[in-house]
Amino acid sequence: MLVYEDVNGGTLRSYLHENSQHLSWNDMIKFSLQIANAVRYLHAKGIVNLGLHLENIFMHNNNIKLADYGLSNRLNGQAVKYQYLGFYKKSDVYTVGNLMQEMYNNIPFAENVVGPIDKYIKIYKDCLCDEPNSRPEI
Template sequence: SGDLTSYIKKNHQELSWERIIHLSHDIAKALRELHRKKLIHCDLHSGNILNHITCYGILWTWIADLGLCLKEDDIANQKTNNSIFGKIGYMAPEVLRRNSYSKAADVYSFGIILWELTSCRMPFSDVRQDIHLVYEIIEGRRPKIVEGTPPAFAKLIQDCWNPDPNLRPTMEEV
């Protein structure tokens, strides 16, 4: 039991593509359900994804920490987002530009989590998490796709972190 960050650290050598796909599918389903309820997480990262292995060896995965979660209708009434909260490496460029959160921003974060599953590393762990990284992400910096990532999975990751939020897939499409 624990969060996805800890799970990846503990199991990085045994993280098969089958397990990566299973985890990705569970996270996608959970985020899709949140979005169906017209909720936006606003702080999606691997530390907010919890998992538990049952006594039968079944891995359960769910999204937690809904404290910053907002209703889509409430966000639609905001012109701009005056505060930025969350982990920089998982934040969509439009959010870093202080635009409102959206389902598409959650999709961006989901794409970063998919990359994290393939790399077994935190995004941008090799650089300082500061204003320079913020500007680099706004300008298009993304983590490098890990060699050996299946092409369809790599495309999904890149589609999720498209700089244009309107071109990202919805969680229904994922």
């Protein structure tokens, strides 16, 4: 049995769908940073997610809550984990880039933002690079 913290905003997917008309550029940046910081925290603890998506990220009081740590528990006791930890971390970076792109594509205001949008797009495209070693650190 799993016991989760109470959340009042549903999944990130449902939250974006229900609130897309009311979200601002700052909200998208905030959510992206919260996701990246959560993954960075897990990586600092030697945990990789390998399964992050809009359905296992929850919203609570307009803040991100990760609800699933992917394969982290299954990898925890394996010696092979450390051999491939760098690759796994880069897989998580790819996933963060994918989430950033999904948020950008699902929020209609993005077309009206001029300045920082190019930097945001560059970050998620760098995260989505085919070559894992060319992706940025989280």
